[in-house]
Amino acid sequence: MKPTIVYIACFVFLLGSPLLAQKGTGKMYRIDRYESIYLPLGKISFADTIIQFRLGDPGPLEKYTDSQQCLHEPNYTYYKNPDFLSLGCGGTVTVGFTDNGFMNLPGKDIYIFEVGPSREAAKVEISQDGIEWIYGGKISGGKSSIDLSDANVPAEVVYYYLRVTDLKEVCKSKSAGADIDAIGAINSVIKLTINADVLFDVAEFKLKESAFKTLDSLSKTIQQVDKATILIEGHTDDDGSDEYNLNLSESRCYSVVDRIRALLGYEALYDYEIKPYGESRPRVPNDTPENKQINRRVEITVLPPKDYFEGLQKKN
Ligand SMILES: [Ca+2]
Numbered sequence: 001m002k003p004t005i006v007y008i009a010c011f012v013f014l015l016g017s018p019l020l021a022q023k024g025t026g027k028m029y030r031i032d033r034y035e036s037i038y039l040p041l042g043k044i045s046f047a048d049t050i051i052q053f054r055l056g057d058p059g060p061l062e063k064y065t066d067s068q069q070c071l072h073e074p075n076y077t078y079y080k081n082p083d084f085l086s087l088g089c090g091g092t093v094t095v096g097f098t099d100n101g102f103m104n105l106p107g108k109d110i111y112i113f114e115v116g117p118s119r120e121a122a123k124v125e126i127s128q129d130g131i132e133w134i135y136g137g138k139i140s141g142g143k144s145s146i147d148l149s150d151a152n153v154p155a156e157v158v159y160y161y162l163r164v165t166d167l168k169e170v171c172k173s174k175s176a177g178a179d180i181d182a183i184g185a186i187n188s189v190i191k192l193t194i195n196a197d198v199l200f201d202v203a204e205f206k207l208k209e210s211a212f213k214t215l216d217s218l219s220k221t222i223q224q225v226d227k228a229t230i231l232i233e234g235h236t237d238d239d240g241s242d243e244y245n246l247n248l249s250e251s252r253c254y255s256v257v258d259r260i261r262a263l264l265g266y267e268a269l270y271d272y273e274i275k276p277y278g279e280s281r282p283r284v285p286n287d288t289p290e291n292k293q294i295n296r297r298v299e300i301t302v303l304p305p306k307d308y309f310e311g312l313q314k315k316n
């Protein structure tokens with residue numbers, strides 16, 4: 001009898017504990033001996049590539065200057081192992097996100113895994129295209145998370161670039177400047193835009209032959225995350241009345257949802273949400289056939305799951 005009881009007890013414990021019971025890609029990452037941080041889209045949430053690294057002056061010991069060390073999941077062990085990047089006094093690193101982007105959504109949006117004996121202050125800027133930058137926030141001793149709302153960063157925009165600049169507070173140590181092990185997007189997203197012409201014939205909402213292959217490969221991308229909210233937004237050009245276009249984009253959203261749901265499996269842990277916009281949100285002016293084609297599109301965004309955001313509300 002005993003093993004059964006133990007088994008049932010464990011099962012109940014797992015059910016009662018939201019983090020352990022959480023099935024899905026979301027993952028806890030240790031920050032220090034006492035604390036961890038939860039990234040709802042897990043492993044893909046981290047910066048993927050170095051765009052530029054400008055070592056500060058004075059610099060740290062050379063072994064701490066491999067910029068690749070601030071990419072991907074955190075792996076800091078202890079100070080003597082150079083598995084992190086020291087920026088040097090006033091140094092800057094610019095990273096790109098390739099298999100994910102990030103947004104200003106409810107709660108904290110970014111977490112900079114700063115390590116080492118002293119926690120140095122650093123400025124964080126973000127960009128959609130790597131060209132135009134806006135201020136995102138600041139990290140300083142003990143505070144390494146950033147809520148982009150504090151810097152009035154607009155919602156509904158996906159960012160793909162982030163720049164960290166050391167603020168010259170601690171310039172004399174062996175690892176002068178901020179020491180960065182990893183750069184994670186808490187509110188990580190995957191955004192995919194499909195030209196509507198690939199999916200539908202003119203004025204139709206039934207998927208055409210070429211749509212199946214496209215949606216099939218897109219589903220594989222979505223499956224990197226096994227629990228999420230999938231938002232489907234439909235847009236048209238301005239041919240036809242507002243109402244007609246709104247109805248058309250709504251029917252098209254439903255066609256896309258039906259197909260993706262079938263591909264991902266009805267039992268999968270995804271929630272679906274649709275937002276038909278008709279012609280109300282053009283990307284470019286509807287003044288040439290090419291521009292109209294750009295505006296006819298379906299946007300699919302994979303967002304952290306609902307229960308993650310509900311959990312945040314409960315905490316507050
Ligand atoms: Ca990534």
Ligand SMILES: [Ca+2]
Nearest residue numbers: 105106107148
């Ligand atoms: Ca936020």
